[in-house]
Amino acid sequence: MTVHAMTAKDVTKKVINKESLFILDVRNEADFKDWKIEGENFDYLNxxxxxxxxGVEEILDRIPTDKEVLVVCAKEGSSIMIADMLSEVGRTVSYLEGGMKTWSEYLEPIKVGELTGGGELYQFVRIGKGCLSYMVVSEGEAAIIDSTRMTDVYLNFAKEIGAKITHVFDTHLHADHISGGRKIAEATGAAYWLPPKDAEEVTFEYSALEDGNEVKIGHTTINIHALYSPGHTIGSTSFIVDEKFLLSGDILFIDSIGRPDLAGKAEDWVGDLRESLYKRYKELSNDLMVLPAHFMIIDELNEDGSVAKKLGTLFAENHGLNIEDEDEFRKLVTENLPPQPNAYQEIRETNMGKITPDDDKQREMEIGPNRCAVR
Known part of the structure; x- marks a missing residue:
């Protein structure tokens, strides 16, 4: 029997469509417990x-014959070997092409909205890492927000839809993934915008992203309005796009709120976080569609695979927005924190331009789940 490769795109479709899949993960137990492919109707054996x-004979009774079976490992090689062994004893299985390395890097573009005068807003879902990035398109121009280091995806997508990238933004200095912002700006001649309060140690030129900045895309009325919203970092800045969408960066998620400690400043920044969420955001329209920079759990995906909810709904349903007692809020935000992201200090230094790791090192630095939220 021939063993087939299943691509990260194939698996992403199964996640979005809530299909069933049985995953035989042949990585070590610690890696599997830390981070795995998640799907609502997926079953696992590690x-x-x-x-x-x-030989695989001893586990045959634990692998179903009535479900699709996918063998997964870190980089592909081990899963091909085990898939071949299962095939030799008569089982039909696939392996994940490129392994978890590829799963971590795959981006699925999803259109999340129409803009005034015919523009579009796309969300790029990094399904294996929980990162969300955006492209605002109007009249042949595009702006990118919170891009990942997989810059070719954005460059190729813009080319496919006939758009020129003119602006690149980061809502804050990221600590859980390496930004592709500077690289895209260099490749396209676009302006690269960064909040100056997060950029005090950067080693490169940038455009200062400050409260009240208005950036127009195309010749239409599309505008990207910057809203200073510190708390996750001291420079964190949100965007209101076309008066319809709130790109909240890592301040507000669908099911949680941002953590303020990735620069070791949890106690210092918790007050800023509360003010951004409980005062600045409270003054905004409840009809704004919130588009965060991360998602935590697969349940946050909508039916089309996008991650978005109205601000009014989040004020009603998100626990982090409904803690009246300030001491209780402080406790939640400073004491209930998951482990720091893998290599977060090195990632911050890379995003500052202080170090330039090679591609393999960058990949290794990012492996694992995102940990930008309060639990």
Whole structure:
């Protein structure tokens, strides 16, 4: 029997469509517990591949015959070997092409809205890492917000839709993933915008992103309005796009709120976080569609795979927006924090331009789930 490769795009479609899939993950137990492919109707078996070197017969009764089976490992090689062994004993299985390395880097573009005068807003869902980035398009011009280091995806997408990238923004200095902002700006001649309060240590030129900045895209009325909203970082800045969408960066998520400690400043910044969420955001229209820079759990995906909800709905349903007692809020934000992201200090230094790791090192720095939210 031939063993087939399943691509990250194929698996992403199964996640979005809530299809069933049985995953045999042959990485070691610690890696599997830390981070795995998540799907609402996925089942899992984790057996390290070195436990299967003598054969797969002992696990056959644990692998269903009535479901699609996908073998997963870190980089692909081990999963091909185990998939071949299962195929030799008569099982139909696939392996994940490129392994978890590729899963971490895959971006699915999804159109999330129409803009005034015929523009569009696209969300790029990094399904394996929980990162969300955006492209605002109007009259042949495009702006990119919170891009990942997989810059070719944005460049190729813009080319496909016939748009020239003229502006690139980061809502803040990221600590959980490497930004592709500077690289895209260099490749396209676009302006690269960064909040100056997050950029005190950067080693490169940038356009200062400050409260009240208005950036127009195309010759239409599309505008990107910057709203200073510190708390996750001291420079964190949100965007209101076309008076319809609120790009909240890492301040507000669908199911949680941002953590203020990735620069070791949890106690210092918790007051800023509360003010941004409970005062600045309270003054905005409840009809704004919130588009965050991350999602935490697969349940936050809408039916089309996008991550978005109205601000009014979040004020009603998101626990982090409904803590009246300031001490209780402080406690939640400073004491209920998940572990720091993998290599977060090195990621910050890369995003400042202080270090320039090679591609393999960058990939290694980013491996694992995102951890930008309060639990």
């Amino acid at each position: 057996i390290p591949y070195f436990d299967l070197l003598d």
